Amino acid sequence: MTNIWEQFKSLFAILSNNYASPELNPRKFRMNRPVLVRRHWVNNDPVATAFFNSLSISFPHAEVFMIDSLKPWRDKVNEQMRKEINAFVQQELNHSREHLAFNRGMIDAGYEFKSVEKDIINLVKKLNLRDDLFRLQMTMCMEHLTAIISAEILSDERHLAGAEMHLRKMWLWHATEEIEHKAVAYNVWLEVTKDWSALRRWANRTLFFTLISYRFLSNRLSAQIHLLQQDGYSKISAFFAMMYYGLKKGGLLRRCARPWATFYRVNFHPWSVDDRHLIAAGDSQFTMIVDINDVLGKFIVQRKESPRKDDIAA
Numbered sequence: 001m002t003n004i005w006e007q008f009k010s011l012f013a014i015l016s017n018n019y020a021s022p023e024l025n026p027r028k029f030r031m032n033r034p035v036l037v038r039r040h041w042v043n044n045d046p047v048a049t050a051f052f053n054s055l056s057i058s059f060p061h062a063e064v065f066m067i068d069s070l071k072p073w074r075d076k077v078n079e080q081m082r083k084e085i086n087a088f089v090q091q092e093l094n095h096s097r098e099h100l101a102f103n104r105g106m107i108d109a110g111y112e113f114k115s116v117e118k119d120i121i122n123l124v125k126k127l128n129l130r131d132d133l134f135r136l137q138m139t140m141c142m143e144h145l146t147a148i149i150s151a152e153i154l155s156d157e158r159h160l161a162g163a164e165m166h167l168r169k170m171w172l173w174h175a176t177e178e179i180e181h182k183a184v185a186y187n188v189w190l191e192v193t194k195d196w197s198a199l200r201r202w203a204n205r206t207l208f209f210t211l212i213s214y215r216f217l218s219n220r221l222s223a224q225i226h227l228l229q230q231d232g233y234s235k236i237s238a239f240f241a242m243m244y245y246g247l248k249k250g251g252l253l254r255r256c257a258r259p260w261a262t263f264y265r266v267n268f269h270p271w272s273v274d275d276r277h278l279i280a281a282g283d284s285q286f287t288m289i290v291d292i293n294d295v296l297g298k299f300i301v302q303r304k305e306s307p308r309k310d311d312i313a314a
């Protein structure tokens, strides 16, 4: 009975477009020491490290793509959505900046991933040739993937157990903001496609989501194999090690399977799974980690920044 009532409330909310995002709060965060002290910074485990590293390689490019895919809609939506897009842009810009620094740390730790990056850059170039709605739909689907992975990272501390503190802090910060802004692209898409039939909306988003999920999994897996080969794994052993890591009992991918499938529900909305408590949990975990470099950072290391284009329109 409760389940039927929850389904009804969810259907009512989606029909009335009543799923507001929580207030978006771009947090001030900057690693003072963007280095990997240990090459296998997650619990001395090359496989777990490859999982997180492969995500990080894709972030600076994917996040700039997502920023660019939302910006054209700023002048076509209401004031509230415009504010949310601006906050989304600010959050993703910050993530992109920190992951760029993290990726430089990977290079310093001896990893090479030029070919992986080149594939991502080429893919983004191709996607940028598509129209605004196509790119918005891509972003909406990618945001569901990042949101469910983030929710899992925040829900189960085993995924980052034994990780270097300053890096764990960075991933918790990123995951928290991914939950917070998970519905921004979806709400813009709902607004833009409000004249579509329910069937057309469902068919469109689920088709996109299926293709994107496949590309995401296969591209990240090949990046993980590429990284593990530099740790002495053969292609085949790297493949099976990653499969085991993701799909074992309690494995991150296995635990994400059910939240992943919620996207296929007719009445899906990112906030139909209400995990706002994870924002508070992420914030408290994130602020509790005091890295000595946060205190002494300005005296020890001043980060050198590469110039980056300002993506926030005045």
Ligand SMILES: [Fe+2]
Binding pocket: 063, 091, 092, 095, 096, 174, 178
């Ligand atoms: Fe992000």
Ligand SMILES: [Fe+2]
Binding pocket: 092, 143, 146, 178, 181
């Ligand atoms: Fe995001």
